[in-house]
Amino acid sequence: MSLIQVTNLTFAHEGSFDTIFENVSFQIDTDWKLGFIGRNGRGKTTFLNLLLGNYEHSGTISAKVEFDYFPFALANKKQPTIDLIGEIVLDYVHWELMRELSLLQVSEDVLDRPFDTLSSGEQTKVLLAALFLKEDRFLLIDEPTNHLDQHARKLVSAYLNSKNGFILVSHDRAFLDRCVDHILSINKSNIEVQKGNFSDWWANKQRQDQHELAETEKLKKDVKRLAEAAQRTSNWSHEVEKTKNGTRNSGSKLDKGYVGHKAAKMMKRAKAMEQRQQSAVEQKAKLLKNIEAADSLKLSQLPYHKKQLVELEDVSIFYGERQACSNIRLTIEQGERIALSGKNGSGKSSLLKLIAGENLHYAGTSRKGSQLKISYVSQDTSHLQGSLTDYARDNGIDESLFKSILRKLDFPRVQFEKDLSAFSGGQKKKVLIARSLCEDCHLYVWDEPLNFIDVFSRMQIEELLLAYSPTILFVEHDSEFRNRIATKLIELP
Structure with missing residues (x-):
């Protein structure tokens, strides 16, 4: 077990004004099965490339392990699958390869076939088997489920659940639930790590969102109430101050010192309310930063004249x-x-x-x-x-x-x-x-x-x-x- 420590990570692609990460800090354990989620375009694949050292960045990423990325860049897909595996894993042990293929229910005969003649599911499973032959590596697995049928997804998720030490990018909720024990999420304003599978993370997010929405409504009402109270108190203070040079109805002179003290006291109360109002505004501004906007979509289907x-x-x-x-x-x-x-x-x-x-x-x-x-x-x-x-x-x-x-x-x-x-x-x-x-x-x-x-x-x-x-x-x-x-x-x- 070791830690991957990310400290004050800041990155933007060259020539772009969009900062993808800004002063991001967190740590992950190399024994975790980590699900990696976030909106499209938030930088999941970019972060994997940063771990691989492919981009220059500000801040530090420190780790005592090497990283490997799936899917592999393959130069020649027409060669026999066994030769391609040999290029990916130089010193693999054959029985270990057969063990991994057996776990993924891949028949041995695929090794003699050209890789490009394998189905997409077979290709994915073969490359995953090769990936897990590598020792002392933290594995970066980028969306392996695309084009996998339902049976293959269940098989691959069971396979991954038997392993550890990886980051898995996937948007398939059931798939994530079956094979991860932590979630790394890229949110609107930060990156956070939580223990549990996707359903655990989603339940926590919904609770947090509801709490923030309720707190925001409460603070909005507080801001409005405090603003109105501060305005009333300020108005009263000005009215009292005006009477300093006036006279009482009985004709006797006013105690200007008393009136001035009363006006100042009211003004102080108004200032205190304004400060409380500003504090409420600042608290409100800290909320809702990670609530995802999901406006309703619409469509208008044409009616047809036959059933x-x-x-x-x-x-x-x-x-x-x-x-x-x-x-x-x-x-x-x-x-x-x-x-x-x-x-x-x-x-x-x-x-x-x-x-x-x-x-x-x-x-x-x-x-x-x-x-x-x-x-x-x-x-x-x-x-x-x-x-x-x-x-x-x-x-x-x-x-x-x-x-x-x-x-x-x-x-x-x-x-x-x-x-x-x-x-x-x-x-x-x-x-x-x-x-x-x-x-x-x-x-x-x-x-x-x-x-x-x-x-x-x-x-x-x-x-x-x-x-x-x-x-x-x-x-x-x-x-x-x-x-x-x-x-x-x-x-x-």
Whole structure:
């Protein structure tokens, strides 16, 4: 056991006016299983790079361990998997590799296959096995769950729970609950460490937020009451002071010393109230700094003249000689929120692409309603480039509404001036979702919409779909999201 000590860490990217970290201090134990959370763009991956020594910074990061980062940068994905592992871990012991692969339920035959022929789930598991072959390292694991199916997520979370000494970046609430014992959170105004899993952290945050909201309301009332009382006392003091040169009703002269003393006493009371008022204002200013804004999102789905929108009968999809899926039957009716489930490689994305209108080779019958408008969100964000203004124009959506939705999804205004290619993975996915919410359509088709997206935005999107009940077909491996949203679950063989 040793400590990683962060002291007065300050960092901004070169040429940027945005300070990502400012005088941040905390410490973590190298034996912890640490979940790392925070809004998109807050600097989670940046912090991991700072630990790796990739960026210059102010302040100090002291540690007696070396760091390793997942996912690895791979130069040649076409080589046999066993050779690639040998490049990552120079002196590994073969039986130890087989032990790790067994824990992850990866068959030995993958070692002889070219790495790029492995499924995304197999690739993730192989690289995690290689990562944990390294000794005396503190491991930095950056979003390993993207594109993992539900079964693989449970398997990987059980695997990580059997280990220790890592930071895990993930936005999957159930996944975090199964494999971490501490949470490191990047908040609006600070970074903090708490013991427990995500649910423990979330319960603590809700309690703290409610306390701060209640305290703020109390202080607001105190500020108003004290201001009014101070003003009344001050007015009384001035009125009394005016009488110093006056006379009593009986005609006798006033005791100017007594009146002056009384006026001064009232003025002193007024000053004391003003000080109490200022103290209340300062206390109020210390609150609410970490309450996340989560304004409600809206959508307006077009009504359709028929109950049934889509029907597939015995559909099989092919990529050359490879069959992606076979004999699929599916109907989509208005108001349904259908989750497609199945292992990686079962053809979920291919079905969504076919329904969204991509020109795929298939057999069977695919029927869609006449003039049916579909809004499609793909897994892939690599095509995003250029400005938000250009993107809105090219996609025929209202730019003001588009940017308004992004602001509600916690997009800083400074991001609006940047090229889309410079956005984080989560911000790119938010661009696709915001575009979809701007489109007039009868059916939403979303393929893993939550990849890279932070927890708070996931909850916003959940509330949106529950509030407006649009017709939607989606693939999503976040079990919390899927269980809340889906009115029907279809399992692909």
